[in-house]
Amino acid sequence: MQNKEIAEIFDTLADLLEIEGENPFKVRAYRQASRAIRSLYRPLEEMVRAGEDLTKLPKIGSRIAQKIEEIVRTGKLSKLEKLKSRIPESLLALLPIQGLGPKRIKMLYDALHIDTKEALLKAAKEHKISQIKGFGAKTEAQILEALTMRKQQGLRFLFCEAEPYADALTAYLQKAPTLRRVTIAGSYRRKKETVGDLDIVASATDPREVIDYFTKFEKSMHTVLAGDTRATIVLENGLQVDLRVVLEESWGSALHYFTGSKDHVIRLRQEAVEMGLKVNEYGIYRADKRITGESEEAVYRSFGLDLIPPELRENRGEIEAARNHTLPHLITPNDIQGDLHLHTHISDGEESLEAVARQAISLGYRYIAITEHSRSLPYTKGAKSDQLNRLFDEIETWNRDHDELYIFKGAEIEILQDGSLDIDEAVLDRLDLALGAIHTHFSLSKKSQTDRLLKAIHNPHINIIAHPTGRLIQERNAMEIDLETIYRASAQTNTILEINAQPKRLDLNEIQIKHAKQFGVKFSIASDAHSTAEMRYLKYGIHQARRGWLEKEDVINALPLKELKSTLKSVSSKGR
DNA sequence: GCCGTTTTCGGCCCGACTGTTTTCAGTCG
Numbered sequence: 001m002q003n004k005e006i007a008e009i010f011d012t013l014a015d016l017l018e019i020e021g022e023n024p025f026k027v028r029a030y031r032q033a034s035r036a037i038r039s040l041y042r043p044l045e046e047m048v049r050a051g052e053d054l055t056k057l058p059k060i061g062s063r064i065a066q067k068i069e070e071i072v073r074t075g076k077l078s079k080l081e082k083l084k085s086r087i088p089e090s091l092l093a094l095l096p097i098q099g100l101g102p103k104r105i106k107m108l109y110d111a112l113h114i115d116t117k118e119a120l121l122k123a124a125k126e127h128k129i130s131q132i133k134g135f136g137a138k139t140e141a142q143i144l145e146a147l148t149m150r151k152q153q154g155l156r157f158l159f160c161e162a163e164p165y166a167d168a169l170t171a172y173l174q175k176a177p178t179l180r181r182v183t184i185a186g187s188y189r190r191k192k193e194t195v196g197d198l199d200i201v202a203s204a205t206d207p208r209e210v211i212d213y214f215t216k217f218e219k220s221m222h223t224v225l226a227g228d229t230r231a232t233i234v235l236e237n238g239l240q241v242d243l244r245v246v247l248e249e250s251w252g253s254a255l256h257y258f259t260g261s262k263d264h265v266i267r268l269r270q271e272a273v274e275m276g277l278k279v280n281e282y283g284i285y286r287a288d289k290r291i292t293g294e295s296e297e298a299v300y301r302s303f304g305l306d307l308i309p310p311e312l313r314e315n316r317g318e319i320e321a322a323r324n325h326t327l328p329h330l331i332t333p334n335d336i337q338g339d340l341h342l343h344t345h346i347s348d349g350e351e352s353l354e355a356v357a358r359q360a361i362s363l364g365y366r367y368i369a370i371t372e373h374s375r376s377l378p379y380t381k382g383a384k385s386d387q388l389n390r391l392f393d394e395i396e397t398w399n400r401d402h403d404e405l406y407i408f409k410g411a412e413i414e415i416l417q418d419g420s421l422d423i424d425e426a427v428l429d430r431l432d433l434a435l436g437a438i439h440t441h442f443s444l445s446k447k448s449q450t451d452r453l454l455k456a457i458h459n460p461h462i463n464i465i466a467h468p469t470g471r472l473i474q475e476r477n478a479m480e481i482d483l484e485t486i487y488r489a490s491a492q493t494n495t496i497l498e499i500n501a502q503p504k505r506l507d508l509n510e511i512q513i514k515h516a517k518q519f520g521v522k523f524s525i526a527s528d529a530h531s532t533a534e535m536r537y538l539k540y541g542i543h544q545a546r547r548g549w550l551e552k553e554d555v556i557n558a559l560p561l562k563e564l565k566s567t568l569k570s571v572s573s574k575g576r
Numbered sequence: 577g578c579c580g581t582t583t584t585c586g587g588c589c590c591g592a593c594t595g596t597t598t599t600c601a602g603t604c605g
Contacts, residue, residue, distance in 0.1 A: 025588055029577035061578050099594090101603050136596055186605090199605080225604095227593050232604090242605070244592090257590090262605080269589040280590055 001045050002480075003037050006071055010034040010064075013080050015092050018102040019109075020083070032059040035263060039316055041515040042484070048072040088115045098146040098224065099139065107134060121147055145222075156194035157239055158473065159540060160503040165239055166198055169217065173243075176213040178206040180248050185258040190310045191543035193473060193506045197240035201258045207245035214243045250282040253293035257281040263315035264308075271303060271319075311546040316514075330546040331525075335558040338367035339538055341412070341435060341466060341498065341526030346391050347372035347383045350531040353394055353407075359532035361405050367561050369408035369433045370395065371466075374423040383411075385424045392430050406561055408432040408568075412466055417441045419455025421462070428461055433568055435498070437466035438479070446480040453486055457495045463568055464524050465490070467500040467507040475504065483512060487519035494567075496556055499525045499548075501541025502534075513548025523555050 014030035036059040037044065047054060049072075054065035071077050087109075094105050094117065108114040111132045112123055120143065123129050130140040166184045173182045179202060183189065186199030204210045211231045215223045224232040224240070231243050246254040257265055258281070272279040277286055283293025284302050292298040297307050305322035309330055312318040321327045343349030344356055353370060360368045370391065372383040383391070392409045399407055410433040414422040421428075421436065428434070436456040444452065456462050468486065469478035490497055497516060500507045505528070508516065513523065525541040527534060545555065552558045556567055 023577085026577050028588080032578080059578065063577060099603070103602060134596075134601085138595060142594095197605095225593060230592055230605095232593095244605090258605080260605090262589095266589055273589080278590085282591090 001072055001075060003040055003044055006044055006068060007034040007037040009071060009077055009080060010037070010067075012089070012092065013077065013083065015095060015102070016080070016083050016087050016089070019091055019106050020087055021102075021106065029059070029061075030064070033064045036060065039314070039511060041511065044068055045072050090115050093117055094120060097143065099142045100146070104135075107132060117147060155238075156196050156474070158194055158503045159188070159192065159543070160537075161237075162188060162195045162198060162239060165219070165235060165237070165241075168219065169198065169200060169241060172217055173200065173202060173210070173214065176202070176204065177209040178204045179210055180204055181251060183255060185255055186242075186260060189259050190261065190313060191547060193503075193509070193540075193544065197242060199258045200241065200243045201251075201255050202243065202245045203248045203251045203254070204245050205247070207247070210245045211243065217241075244281070246282065248294075250293050252295035252297070252299050253279070253283045254281045256296050256299045259310050259313065261314050264313040264318070267315045267319060268303060275303075277302070309546065311543065312549065314547075328549045328551050331542060331550050331552050331555055331558060333539060333542055335552045335555070336365075336525065336538065336542065337560065337564070338365040338369075338557050339363075339527050339529070339535060340369040340408070340410070340433065340464065340524045340557050341371050341500070341528045342368055342535070343372060343412075343528075343530045344370060344391075346370075346387055348530060353391065353398070355532055356529075356535070357398060357402075357405055357407060359535050363535060365405060367406040367408065367564065369410035371410035371412040371433070371435050374411055374413045374421075385427050388427050389430070410435065412437050413462070414439060415452060415456045417444070417452065419452040421456070421459060431461070433463050434461050435464045435466040436462040438470055442470050442476065442479050444479075446482060449479050450482040450485055453481060454489055457486065457489045457493055462495060464496040464498050466498045466526075466528070467502075467505050468497050469507050469509075469512070471507050471509075472504050473506065478507075483515070484519075487516045487521050490516070491520040494522070496522050496524045499523050499541045499545055501525060501527045501537045501539070501544070503537060503540055506540060506544050508544075508548070510544055510547035513545060513550060517548065517550065517554055523550060524557050525555055526557070 010030045011034045014027045018027045036057060048069050054060050054068055055062055067077055091105055091109060094100055112128060114120050114123055124140050124144045127140065129135050129143065130137045166188055170182060170184060173179065182200065182202040184198060185201045187195045188198055202210055207229050211226055214231055215226050215233060217233065219235045220233040221236050222234045224234060229245050233241050235241060244254060244258055269279045277284055283290045284299060285291060292302050300307050300322065305319065306325055306327055308318050308322050308327065339360065342356055344353050345351060372388060388411065395407045395409050409431055411423060411431055412435045415436045415438050416422050453465065457465065469481060471478035497508060499513060523545065525538060525545050527538040529535040529537060556564060559567060
């Protein structure tokens with residue numbers, strides 16, 4: 001039982017209890033516990049087995065600790081099972097529908113026994129919903145419409161999918177009448193790997209004018225709501241966009257509030273209450289007197305905190321660090337000196353060595369590594385030894401003729417099921433840099449998978465473990481691995497862990513990165529590009545690294561060429 | 577159900593918008 005699954009049980013419990021009408025604070029306690037569990041480094045299963053005191057964890061008290069123990073022991077939670085016998089679990093599918101919350105779902109169920117989307121659709125079409133007390137024709141129409149929207153399916157967009165729309169909206173809004181400033185806030189500003197919607201904050205002398213202008217955006221399909229200071233539209237691709245417009249004096253407070261995360265903001269508001277202050281999106285107030293709110297710096301300063309970068313605002317220790325002036329100096333794109341995971345048309349890439357090298361130069365890199373797949377993978381068109389040898393000759397020629405960019409002779413070597421490497425010894429000897437990677441057998445037992453990776457980590461030829469957990473966002477779960485063991489072994493052998501920047505991978509994730517760093521692990525942020533265009537993906541890896549609290553010193557491809565070369569040598573002398 | 581240098585009881589962030597209310601509940605962020 002993974003932490004994620006335990007967290008899901010508490011989410012389900014919270015949702016069903018809320019529909020049943022349970023005390024909202026109790027419901028929230030379960031949700032907070034769920035979020036806390038998702039942020040944990042260590043598997044709860046392991047902690048329970050070791051008899052550790054779970055109530056030491058934030059948001060976990062004695063009652064929830066007992067429930068976690070029950071879940072780990074039996075795989076189920078009897079309280080939830082009993083609840084399901086009173087309320088059909090299928091009602092949960094109705095919660096994401098815009099405009100439907102727990103109260104109305106309960107009313108629909110009590111009045112018409114609606115317990116599925118299909119039943120809801122049928123009732124709406126037959127105009128039965130508008131006849132229920134508390135519902136009307138507009139609500140019925142709204143439900144019908146919401147049933148066809150993407151958001152109600154609970155789907156999130158990859159950051160890079162939202163990006164072009166974010167850019168287009170920013171450019172569009174900059175021309176809005178009376179506008180002063182505009183910024184995309186929310187999870188997009190925090191650089192999360194996926195975003196549920198776009199939150200935009202603007203300041204203007206006449207907010208209403210900006211709202212009107214916003215709803216006329218050409219890619220808007222539908223206006224969900226539009227008031228004096230707020231509006232919501234849905235774009236052609238189903239992406240929902242919320243705009244909030246404030247006066248210039250509230251810019252900082254509004255930006256802070258709409259950047260979130262929710263946990264971060266609530267935490268600060270709780271502290272505000274203790275300090276006798278009130279915080280809302282318009283400013284910070286003592287009694288009824290407004291103290292500040294014009295900038296984010298000022299907002300944090302009024303709490304005695306340093307400015308916290310958006311990527312860290314998750315209530316995972318950043319507030320304490322800001323108070324102690326120990327926030328990390330996060331790595332920036334300018335720190336990156338090169339990209340250590342790249343493909344050309346020799347394996348499954350699209351372009352030539354020359355094209356990749358030229359692109360690297362235009363990106364300002366000092367070095368790159370070409371890392372073709374080793375032979376065993378049919379779908380990745382693994383390179384044969386003679387092909388690799390010719391490629392390496394070509395690289396050596398390049399390095400002889402060019403000073404501006406150094407190319408490492410690399411390979412992405414398949415780690416076989418037993419942990420051995422799928423590559424010819426002769427090729428191995430010519431490599432400057434070897435990535436070890438897993439592309440098959442994702443569902444081995446935790447023990448076998450961990451042993452498989454450990455063997456590769458201890459292999460003196462392997463410098464970097466590429467996309468260590470194998471997850472694909474919204475497609476494939478991370479492999480079951482004992483990550484602490486992997487971090488410890490990586491640190492001990494100076495084996496680098498990759499932060500793979502492919503938008504669907506972003507592997508390791510931010511929680512794993514932050515945890516691994518505590519073990520002394522070093523990282524490579526790499527694009528894994530299969531075309532020159534994809535080389536720009538590296539920035540998504542930087543997002544992830546920043547969310548994982550990484551500094552320049554944690555990242556080997558922020559090193560100058562000479563130091564990187566000696567670092568790679570020290571890796572291949574591991575275990576000797 | 578969690579939490580605690582004012583507390584082991586009594587709090588729990590705060591506000592906008594909509595529809596169906598006849599003064600506000602529900603939903604959302």
